[in-house]
Amino acid sequence: MHLHCYRWTGRGADRARESERRPPHPAFPASPLPPMRTCDWLLKPRTRIDASPATVAEAVAWLTRRYRSAAESFLHPDGEARIGLDLRLHLAEEHLAGGVDVQWGIWLRGGDFITAAVICCSPNRHAPHPCPAAS
Template sequence: MHFHAYAYRGPGEAVQTFDAVRSPGGVGFETSPVPPERTSAWLAKPARFIKATWDDPVEAVAWLERQYAETRSSLLHPELQRHAPDVQALAAIALDTLQRGNDVVWAWWLTGGNYVDLAVVCCPNRDRDARCPLGRH
């Protein structure tokens, strides 16, 4: 198994439920950077959307932690984070989740109406329709 990283950071209004650009086969899906409705559907997008690929889930989790560190100062309601698990707990959960073959998504609303969606997708994936965009097996 290997792991692909995907990231979206942009206007939150672009992430609309049941939007064609968020569904494989929908108009604009292959060109839109907006996260798909199903996390495994990232694999149906062109390989250019992949931010990184690893064979070790520890490296994938380290990427998530770095992305969080870069995003933290832009969180919409940082005061609410005191009620949320800290990044070390999130990382431990993410590692366990990836080791079990499940995808991980970290997402937050940011200041200025922006949104960040960080995804690490297992490949091969439990979604039988998903194929590796890099052609790896």
């Protein structure tokens, strides 16, 4: 198993365009929107891969950077503080080590939304998708 990281930031309302967030919709591959199923990130073009960390620790560091880069814009910083980055990271490390994908989605001020995902690849527990980096 190896890992691929994906991210998206955009208008939260755009996520309502669910049809283009589901394969096999013709717009799915080119759509910048995050897929409805986390594992379906692997069906996006390899150019959408933001990073391919060699270890779970590197993937967790990537998640940390994504979270911290958006923290000043969180719509509900008090709610995020109750969850806490440490708990998020602990759970992410535990899940990824067990082969389970991790995706965080957080509302930002101004109606924006950020998604950061680390996907387990070859194999993925939820779908037999091929590795996008191999094509």
